[in-house]
Amino acid sequence: MKNMLTPGYIGNFIIHLFMFILLISVYTYIQKLEKSGCMVECDVKYPYVKFIKQFSIFALGFILFVMLVPPGTILADIFGPKITTVYTFVIVMFYLVFGLYLWMTMTYTRLLITEKCKCSEDIRRELIFAGATIEMILLVLVILTVIIIPIILSTITIFFENIGDVSSKIESNLKNPVKGIKEVPKNAVGVFKGAKSIARKSLKGVKKLSKK
Template sequence: MPSISAGYIGNVVLNLLIFFLLLAVYTYILNLETIGCACAIHPNREFIKQFSLFALVFLGIITFLPPSAITDVFGYLATGLFAFVKFVFYIICIVYFFLTLEYTRYLINEKCKCSEDMRRELILAGSVVEVAIIVLILLVIIVLPIIFNSVTHIVDNMGSFEKEISTVVRTPYTSMKTVPSKLSKTGKIVSKIGSQSAKGIKKLFGSRK
């Protein structure tokens, strides 16, 4: 029986947190519409409502669907596409939670009495937490590895870079002949950094081994 990785469990927990917050947002807005809360009308409200419903369905499908199951049935190409779709979804979630945060702050600042509900404060706090968690995850497993690999490569090759400048000045013609091989080497380095980033994205979505 295949074991469940820590990354997969972490992904499920994150999705469940988002799911319950989305549910709170959706039911809260439905309630505002039901009671006819006029001061709760805002340009972002319809998008927040519609995306909440879409995201609830989407998360319900992907939360317990490990990438390994997609690989077994459809192959690695489908798994990569699945991972990319999830990545885009999380990016949109950041925008969504920012808009939700803006909406709840608007209701509080306008002192909208008919919008007062325990869910409003929960949504306000939850949106801040979710944005912080998602941004932190993206930063730790995608952005930082790219920066670290780039800086490490520059530091490691500073000495050879200075030597290369000296060589170019002394023998420019010979140096020009080595350009193709150096471009090939640079391409391999970029590919390696890209591979590290891809591994980071894979960890974000979790996997079953």
């Protein structure tokens, strides 16, 4: 079994610890507003308060598990790479929903601040707003650098690598449309094979990521 106390494991633990603290702060703050009757007193209508509270409970348990068992540690040793890949995928999906949760939390606390709701005044309100904003920015940066930018760069690279062939094919098809139509099935097969190859490489990349 691999040594668990690696820099990656410690970094994962610290990041999720901050998320854990934010979730506890959000849940206890909403509980306080409900028990004190502040939501009725301020009459601030926000449709997603129930979701924020319920997701906070679920996320606390999930984050606690991910803190202790990140992908590529004990889970990989016991269950193997396939289960670890599925686990990594579940974590990615959770982060996407968590991003939505952060946005809702930001807008709700911002609404309380702008409405100058006296009974909602609490140090947690400002800390939650600041923490949710920071984590939202970090999450967007991670998505950009890990997923979106590599996909865009790969697409641009493939485009420029094949631009010569594409332009010659277009010129040939304009000169001889019948030949171009006949080559449609062949080109479709090539596109399918290319997509299959990209999917295979992406799956390998996810597996490598889950082993780290």
